[in-house]
Amino acid sequence: MFSVSSWPKAIAHIDADAFFVECERATNPYLKDRCVATGKERGIITALSYEAKAKGIKRGMMVYEAKRICPEIVIIESDYEKYSLFSIRMFDILRRFSPVVEEYSVDEAFMNLTGLRRLYHSSYEKIAKTIQETIKRELDISVSIGIAPTKVLAKLGSKLNKPYGITAIKAKEIHIYLKNIRVEDIWGIGKNTAALLYKFNIKTALDFANQNEYFIRRYLSKPYIAIYKELKGESVIPIDEKSKTSYKSISKAKSFHKAINDKDILLGELINNLEKACQKARRYKLAAKRLIVFLKTDDFKTYTAKIKLKTASNIPNILTDSLKSGFMSIYKENTSYRQTGVALAELTTKTMYDLFDNIDRIKKANNLYEAVDKINATYGTKTIRLARSDMAVEKKKGRKKPNVTIMKDIKV
């Protein structure tokens, strides 16, 4: 039998070049051809232009250090709203060429080009070129594209000719490319797995692909079998067309430069995290059935408390008691923490009421937060928040009294 999946596939991986910087340049011509980096708000380089890369500046570097290496560098604040808008427009352009698009991350996409040659009267490479030029013309940003029979190979390809490059890996030539790729540079193979493979003298992607399947199954887990097959040209990882607006979990974390052990401040930060996570959950109309609280110590150990909730919720007031008990179960008096975090998990779209819940109370809280979200959307995200999270911020700053508390702890 002839099945669709046995047809040779043409998968493209589209990867924006220095995406944040390109978005900034597209909206501010002054930045063109200059050494540019984003990350001013944190003092750490987040993204940088190729000109800056050429001078030896790297991601994660302190801003002052970058300025020392390259005094003329322009450092700007990251503007994630802007990047997200460019991202949406980029995906829209891609969908004009093929409906099968996976929004993999803010600046990357996979798409299936299989069968489009006849429609465009050209090779896959030429179609990729047209896509690249369209994005450049309409958005003024640069992308690199890899084309190959599988996602894993396409992802490798897009990296090979950056910036503004196109690399097509044909089935017959796969081994030529794999020979020059280190095993840790394969998508899905990280440090730990690479270290294991090195013990077996598997150092290149070709070494990996040349193993027999038994070896892979013996030492590695399921995802690696998929990677193995894809490296050999067999497409087994599907393109996921679901938009990224559905979440399995939503988390918010905050790190401190100096570890903290003050219970009030930590709890305040956690409530802060909780409010942000809940706000995001409400935006996507999701409610959590499980609350996860975590603290990271100075030596990077993480302590986690998981709380199963009777009722799915996205309202901070309702979750604070659970948050507190979770916090108390992991907090130790004589330990300092460098990070607090909250995650909302087991998210559901429908709000199910338990028979024993006070439905009136829940409805009141929902109404209240609808209003809060509206006000915060209009006047800024921190206009209204819980008094305790506000006090924690002030306490950390060393002030005695909070100077802006609009909403007291509201009992609903």
Add this chain to the structure above:
DNA sequence: TCTGGGGTCCTAGGACCC
């Protein structure tokens, strides 16, 4: 890389049931 923040998927092992 001496470590920011936000995600996903997979596995091993325990509890419990027939």
Add this chain to the structure above:
DNA sequence: TCTGGGGTCCTAGGACCC
């Protein structure tokens, strides 16, 4: 009551990604 065999659900934690 014991042993053998098998299934399901849940949880903690690992690994990886951008």
